Amino acid sequence: MSLVEVANLSIAFGALQAVDGIGFAIGKGERFGLVGESGSGKTLTALAIAGLLPETARREGTIRFDGAPLPHDERALARLRGKRIGMVFQEPMTALNPLMKVGRQIGEALALTKAGGDIGALLTEVGLLPTHGERYPHQLSGGQRQRVMIAMALASAPDILIADEPTSALDLVTQAKVLDLIAALCDRRGMALMFISHDLKAVARLCTRVAVLQRGRMVEAGETASVFGAPGDGYTRRLVAAARMQLPEIAHGSPGGVLVATRGLTRRFRQPGSWPLPGKPLTAVDKVDFAVRTGESIALVGPSGCGKTTLARILVGLDTANAGSIAFDGRVYHGADLSPDLRRDLSLVFQDPFSSFDPRMSVAQSLAEPLRLLDGLPPEMHRQRLAENVAAVGLEPAMLTRFPHEFSGGQRQRLAIARALMTRPKFLVLDEPVSALDLSVRAEVLALLMRLKADYGLTYLVISHDLDMVAAIADRVLVMQAGRIVEEGKPAELFTNPRHEMTRELVAARLPAVG
């Protein structure tokens, strides 16, 4: 008999049908994956199983847990949740109480289940030390916090662990470790797993069976190997193709002279110390030297917190280095002292397309903003430049009068790219340009970036922790760790024959391709 049986489940908010007639079963000890993009209804499905749907939601269909339908009574439901279902959420920082030591939070979960158990043993089981229990959530790294969340979910020795995007807030190396931990725990405890993710590779790594959701409908379900290996549905095929990061080949021109060179670039941040002692300075960027040649596409990879983004902000003049300098086309600057006539030659595309547009401004107003850097451009050319750029990123000029919230994430990122190209820069820094986007539009945006690079003769510095993407678009890779560049080389050589510890770790954390 199955542990969880979902039949004909529909969830609606008012007129909006969020989940539409899906059904699946999870056996005891089985690892089941639910795949879908944002808005596909996968999180709502998980919440429905735990009986945690928001009150405004209307639920139809049946959910049976261990043969019995979910109780209607809130107390019985809470008992079921507390004893038999463990949940892990996406953002471990907001799921933990910031004012409580994590050991006490695990203890609270233990006390509620009355199952008996030991905080230290749970911490050890999830790969932490018992002494970690004495820390507050902010004193732990993202991966450690997620381990604490898992320990709390395990406190009741549940029959099923529901994990909702547990690794998407983590960097690649940590993600691989947390996935391994979840797999090991399920094996050791004979616990079933419902793993919710948009990342096909993570699902393929963990789950034996998957269901694919698209806009609330289940388009395909079956054994992982057969669904991803030979997808029957068009949508699944698109997802799998996108996960394989297949990009059209673009002839890489031979690079020209040096465009950007840094010398001993260093950025230190003051940390708050315990009064009256000053805090220990944190060196985010530590004597970085590198050069980018015209027409090259360079990737900067490294774990989160290694200083990638700080380096990018200094390069485009949003932050200033404490020491060292940058030479752009032979002209030296240190960050924010970038002269205005140089500013138009470099630009940045932000990671999050949702916060990179002012919600109160029309897209045309936002896009036209950088044009002030081109004082030579006559005003009547502005309109033409806008239309040209919007067309270049594959959108309609008529869309310019709309406001940002009317666009999808992928469209916004296209608009962000159009804005970055308004001044016709020579050098473009891309900070995780696709990591906030749904899988199926990532490949499109990357293909667009490669086409624009050829069309406008751009030079790219791409910041990423996604090695597959890096392998697909970069000519040269810089590996960064703790503010230093530790290895450098062509992607093919670097990933097959990594020399530095960090590179090896990154390559090992790379999940096998799907299908």
Add this chain to the structure above:
Amino acid sequence: MRLPRHPSLIIGLAATAVFVALALLSLVWTPYPIAQIDIARRFQGPSGAHWLGTDFFGRDMASLVMSGTLTSFTVAAAAVVIGAGLGVPLGLAAAIWRGPVEWLILRGSDFVFAFPALVVAILITALIGPGAINAVVAIGVFNIPVFARVARGGALTVVSLDFVAAARLAGLSNAAIARRHLLPNIMGLVIVQATIQLALGILAEAGLSYIGLGTQPPATSLGLMLRDAQSLFVLHPFLSLVPGLVIIVIVIALNLAGDGLRDALDPRLKPVESAA
């Protein structure tokens, strides 16, 4: 913005609008001139001729309330204009320049917060004599740090967003970023705070007039009416009840409108359909 979702907003705005209309009407027409003293008809109860009766000088209470409401609204609104006009730019400056600028502005507002409004009002009165203008200045000065804090708080959450960084990349100066990007995005907060400060301003004006530091006769205000009626409370409670109730209703109406506006303007409180 779907107004029917916010009944408190509609009730609050409607009640406020009624009082504002009455107050404005008093500029061109009142049932009787407010300065007309007629001892012979004093202490009359409500009647067809005098809807709210007459006070101890025989003045028409309905006319006094209309005129007093105008004074109260004018003083409170002028104080809000002073507070928002100076406070919001200061708050934005603190949020965008940070560092010593922010320190100075915050310590400055702490300094103003540390003084009771009444003490400053007395000080101003001692220096330049009592009057409505002085009440405006005294209340307005205390609105400045309130608006500065609200603007800074709102702007701090906006200033870390990527579109502000994008504006810096586009070569905008700090002042231009504050005007183009920060101000429109915190306008909702400022409007809500303005309605709350308007209500508090009406209370403060009533308080200052009550102790004789605000509006001076022959002009009138709701606080002044209360002051005139207090010695007669046991004999003629109606004279105190009328201005007292009007103050209460106006303040409640403004608070309802403020709450409703906050709900209507805050996207986090929007219903699910529009978010999806």
